[in-house]
Amino acid sequence: MRLLSFVGRNGQSGYGAQLNDQRIANLSAILGHRYPDLKSLLASGLDDAKAAVAIAPVLSRHEVHLLAVIPNPEKIICVGLNYVTHRTETGRPVEEHPSIFTRFAASQIADGDPIIRPHVSTTLDYEGELAIVIGRPGRYIPAERAHEHVAGYACYNDATLRDWQRHSHQFTPGKNFVGTGAFGPALVTSDEVPNIEAQTLTTRLNGEVMQQAKISDMIFSIGEIIAYVSSFTPLEPGDVIATGTPGGVGAKRQPPVWMKPGDLVEVEITQVGILRNPIADEIA
Structure with missing residues (x-):
């Protein structure tokens, strides 16, 4: 479904x-x-x-x-630097554990809604990602049984204000502006995509491919992410895990590519769907 x-x-x-x-x-x-x-x-x-x-x-x-697929999740957990191509372009070292941060539910928008560029920044970047939605609660979930806790998948655009992300070592401000977490268009139940790791994630800006990778290219697999996250917090139905973005982000291009009003950004995952959002300026 x-x-x-x-x-x-x-x-x-x-x-x-x-x-x-x-x-x-x-x-x-x-x-x-x-x-x-x-x-x-x-x-x-x-x-x-x-x-x-x-x-x-x-x-x-x-x-x-x-609306965003799950408008009211208890938790939105985001994984950073989870593709080798993105880790390499950022110059970050290899880590033993996933890099984790959180996003607020109030920052989410749906397919078709505009991603909002706030008036305090112009460094609005795209991050196409696979989102996992939890269907069965659990704590200390073994990686090999993680699939039993997944209700399904959706596309996510973890749009980021890069300058605010870099104000400190914490990512939170740059990741939580209102109208920047695009999530949709639908949750595709896991039985519809039994081979999610074989699917391809593509991000396009105004029709141009900016990011493309197999889900299997993730450094930490879906099972490993769920096992790690469920070790420090119980996972509940409706919780969302955004699993990280591939290389090709706008901030690391020469010159940098920032999303601006009038642009259209698309995140497509084969067998999951296409998430489309225009870009608009914040209304003061």
């Missing part, structure tokens, strides 16, 4: 299953009294969702405004 979160014309939040490019089964109309949001639906194990698809009312894509 391809699961979405949205706001309908009546202003009410909901969730559904994408039937095709134009039609969405409104699962929240059937299951909303039991599962108020997609996060709680994932915790149910999705059997109810699969049964509800056949009887749910159908919405047109034009009747809804998409």
